[in-house]
Amino acid sequence: MPASIPASELEQIELDLFVQALKRRYDLDFSQYAPASLIRRVRQLARDHRCGSISELTTRLLHEPDFVAMVVQGLSVPVSEMFRDPPVFRALREQVLPMLASYPQITIWQAGCAHGQEAYSLAILLDEAGLYERSHIFATDFNADALRRAREGIYPARDAQLWSRNYLEAGGERSLADYYSARYNFIKLDQRLCRHITFASHNLVADKVFCEAHLVLCRNVLIYFSAPLQNRTLTLFHDSLVRGGYLCLGLREGLDFSPVAADFSVLDAALRLYRRGHRPPSIEFGGTVLPFTQDGTGSG
Ligand SMILES: C[S@@+](CC[C@H](N)C(=O)[O-])C[C@H]1O[C@@H](n2cnc3c(N)ncnc32)[C@H](O)[C@@H]1O
Structure with a gap:
């Protein structure tokens, strides 16, 4: 062993062992998460649990099976808002839902x-x-605690003010308060909103295509992944979309360098809103090259 290993190198070794322990003991693979944010969150976990080093955290992880839920919670950052980034929801409302309306389900x-x-x-x-009765939303995450809270639909009342503003900016014409009841310091969303939502466990690192979808929405998740894992995830989304289906990645992530990018057309570059493979650049038809129209048919 070298006489003195620089702290960052030692820490990297500890981090590698921590990641290996998660994989070997619990089959949870964080090896392809972006290193900078992973180390930040592991350090925070160590502080939160009063561990003097990442190695101490690893010891607890290996010897206390209940501790793993806490670790997943600490690594997963389940932070969100209703109608977060309102222009995205406005675009879904104005550009995507009218197109989805043509599907029976x-x-x-x-x-x-x-x-x-x-x-x-x-x-x-x-x-x-007017589409909810024939829609189904599969909402997935790998964090069991986050899914439990998602099913409850109960949130701190202090969030309602920002979310109401978001709702209006997203083109809402009613009041967000029409969709929840307030009690003490909490709001509870209407049960009828749950009727066509299934909250389910799915790990983007290891699991396969989840369903055949007309719209895939995944925002503020890929930023935590390394480039190869981003590509795996984007391929998963591509494979789960029907032809002509929509992919929405939001303001912070894009499709640009993914191997599946060529099979998508851009609907809104700023909002990273894409449509899957409904139009190659042009088709040859009886010697004439026809440009493609929005619905994927030749315009001629
Ligand atoms: C910052 S939140 C984003 C929430 C929401 N999409 C939004 O934009 O407001 C990131 C979520 O991604 C989830 N996540 C991280 N890695 C995941 C993985 N490998 N599989 C499934 N979900 C994952 C986390 O548990 C967390 O709930």
């Missing part, structure tokens, strides 16, 4: 659902577009 996969705020926001959009 609409299936939506919302990956990385945290405490459910995004799924309930989608349910409200669909309800206001």
Whole structure:
């Protein structure tokens, strides 16, 4: 062993062992998470649990099976808002839902659902577009505690003010208060919003395609992944979308360098809103090259 290992190198070794322990003991693979945010969160976990080092955290992880839920909670950042980034929801309302209206059944996969705020926001959009009764939202996450809270649909009342503003900015014409009841310091979303939402466990690192979807929404999740894991995840989304289906990645993540990018057209570059493979650049038809129209048919 070298006489003195620089702290960061030692810490990297400890981090590698911690990640290996998670994988070997609990089959949870964090090896492809972006290193900078992973180390930040592992350090925070060590502080929160009064461990003097990452190695101490690893010892607890290995010897206390109940501790793993706490670790997943600490690594997963289940932070969200209703109608977060309102322009995204406005675009879904104005550009995507009118197109989805032509399907007899609409299936939506919302990956990385945290405490459910995004799924309930989608349910409200669909309800206001008159589509909710024939829609189903699969909202998934790998954090069991986050899923439990998502199913409850109970949130601190102090969040309601910001969420109401978001709702209006997203083009809502009613009041968000129409969708919840307030009690003491909490709001509880209407049970009827849950009717077509399934909250389910799914790990984007290890699990396969979840469902065949007309819209996949995944925001503020890929930022935590390394480039190869982002590509795996984007391929998963591509494979789960029907042809002509929509992918919404939101303001912080994009499709640009993914191997599946070529099979998507861009609907809104700023909002990272895409449509799957409904149009190659042009088709040859009887010697004439026809440009493609929005619905994927030749315009001629
Ligand atoms: C910052 S929240 C984003 C919540 C919501 N999509 C939004 O934009 O408001 C990130 C979520 O991704 C989830 N997540 C992280 N890694 C995941 C994985 N490998 N599989 C499934 N979900 C994951 C976390 O548990 C967390 O709930």
